Amino acid sequence: MSSPRPILVVDDDDALRGALLEQLVLNGEFAPEEASSLAEAEAKLSNGARYDALLLDISLPDGDGRDFCRDLRERGIKAPVIMLTASSEEADVVRGLDAGANDYLAKPFRLNELLARLRAHLRSFETSEDAEIKIGPYNFRPSTRQLLDAKGTKIRLTDKEAAILKYLYRAAKAVPRQTLLEVVWGYNQAVTTHTLETHVYRLRQKIEADPQNSRILLTDGGGYRLSP
Structure with a gap:
């Protein structure tokens, strides 16, 4: 079980954008959002929205998608584009890749091919050194199971601790204890919520300035969530 992955679709073609959104929500794999212009996309990003990947049109009413992609890279946004x-045309493909894009699809394209490429890039990114998540005052690197604070000090996590943080980040909301157990430990009758609570306790000892007054990993109802 995994939470839907946030994807931003930036395209001014209403019909194509609608088709992409409809396809992306199938099977609950993705949680797409849309923007019909670079200004709309920038507004979402500026408001703190997080996306695992972007599908970005080149020709938009208020600018060139390649310039926008280059700006994203310069700002440290490394999610697949x-x-x-x-x-x-080869020259256009080269320009797009030089701007920092991970891939390039010419319209009209097959939706299944786009989805296959999207999944491949997401898998590759998750295991790369570039994958980095902002959690509280830390930069979290899932591939190395490390948190880095502002001074560059490394906090090493166990596999389970890293999996808990990664799932809570992607969920962006409170997650019931039972759901976390099923995601992180899989189906195992020997594992109880006490096991999860123990891991959360140890994780808080590592990441909270005051573990008794959590400000990053919060208890919420019958589960946990990360502070925005």
Whole structure:
């Protein structure tokens, strides 16, 4: 079980954007959001929205998607970007990749091919050294199971601790204890909520300034969530 992955679709073609959104929500695999312009996309990002990947049109009413992609990279946003364009000219492909895009698809494209490429890039990114998540005052690197504070000090996590943080980050809401157990430990009758609570306790000892007054990993109802 995993939470839907947030994807931002930036395209001014209403029909295509609608088709992409409809396809992405199937099976609960993705949680897509849309923007019809670079200004809309920037507004979402500026408001703190987090996306695992972007599907980005090149020709938008208020600018070139390649310039926007380059700006994202310069700002340290490393999530996969797949460029969408009506042109398949080699020069345009090169420009898109040089701007920092991970892939390039010419319209019209097959939705199944786009989804396959999206999944492949997400898998690759998750295991790369570039994958980094902001959690409270820390930068979390899932591939190395490390948290780095502002001074660059490393906090090492166990596999289970890293899995808990990663799932809570992607969920972006309170997650019931039983759900976390099933996600992190799988189906195992020998594992109880006490096991999870013990791991959360140890995790708080590592990441909270005052573990008795948590400000990062919060208890919420019958589960846990990360502070925004």
